[in-house]
Amino acid sequence: MKGQEWYQADDVAREYDSKRFSKGGRLIDHREKQAVLSALGPVEGKNVLEIACGTGRFTVMLAERGADVVGLDISAAMMAQGRQKARSAGVGDRIEFIRGDAARLPFPDDHFDAVMAMRFFHLADTPAKFLAEMRRVSKKQVFFDTFNSFSTRVVYNWLLPMGSHLYSRADVERLLAGAGLQLADESHDFILPYGLYRKIPNGIAGELRELDETIRDNEYGEKLSSVSYWNAEVL
Template sequence: MKGKEWYQADDVAQEYDSKRFSRGGRLIDHREKQAVLDAVGPVEDKDVLEIACGTGRFTVMLAERGADIVGLDISRAMMQQGREKARRAGVADHVEFLRGDAARLPFPDDHFDAVFAMRFFHLADTPAKFLAEMARVSKDVVFFDTFNDTSARVVYNWLLPMGSRLYGEEEVDGLLSDAGLKLTDATHDFVLPYGLYRKIPNGIAGELRGFDTSVGDTPLGERLASVSYWSASVLTDD
């Protein structure tokens, strides 16, 4: 996986949330959490798996809504941050953090009601293998996001410490088909890149967000969107 060593560093884990989701980054955090909630639906008493759970932003959020959730990640330092969040939120008994390999998930077939991954596929060296494993262990919902190859991400992608894999709609369609998944919904967002939001105060970011969403609602804006959210269901033999 790209940036494996960087991602697992203790100082990266400690500063991850504050660097990405403060200031205008709060808008990104809110949008991503809403995307997850829209995809997985009501989660009370459901078994959910989050792949690449990182510091537990989504893991803890879903546990607070009644899910029994496993957060899988490669970074012990990131998961330690997540465990502390779960403890502070009073949901530690509904969350299990597990270090593991997304290409070989340690769960039986059809084990979870929903499986999702956020901020993961841009780092994935073998996306087909990862998506096939997500589909294998899910009874129904599979959800993930990608960064897009027709967006501003192309311009500044080289500046990232590990680089990113960018996707087009045709490639995602092929990955879904090969994994035995049926696309149920796709939304495209953030014409303005994430990095811009993180650099400015939240108030100014809110004004820019209004412009961003108005442009994003057009055919051109959809094509230039930085990120896409993909919801799919597992195909059955019925």
């Protein structure tokens, strides 16, 4: 996995949310949460695993809606932020945070109703292995996102401290087939790169987002989208 030392640093964990999801980054946070909820549907009573849960943005959100959630991550510092967030939201009893390796998940086959990973596959050195593990422990559903190879992501990819793996649609289709998964639904978004939104005030970002959505909705928009959300079913 790329940038493990950077990702696990205490100072990175403390500042992670504020740097990425403040200012115009709030729009990114909102859209990603929409994508997760749309894909998973009603989660009350479901048993959900989140791979690379980080600071618990999605873990806590799902627990607040009645899911029993396991959040797995390699960074103890990130999960410490997640535990604090869960306590503040009053859902600490619905979440178990586990430090572990996504390539060797410590769960039996078909254990969870749904398994998800956000902001993970762009860092994965062995994506096929990770996806196969996600499928193994899921009864029904696997959901994840990718950054796309034919997009504005290419422009600033080299600036990222951890690097970033970009995927074509064909790449994703091969991964799904190899893992024994069938694509059920997909959506594509963000013509403009994430980094641009994070640098500007939320009000200006909102106007930029309207432009982004207008471009995305034309006939070429989907192909230019920098982010894709993939909702797959277990075969």
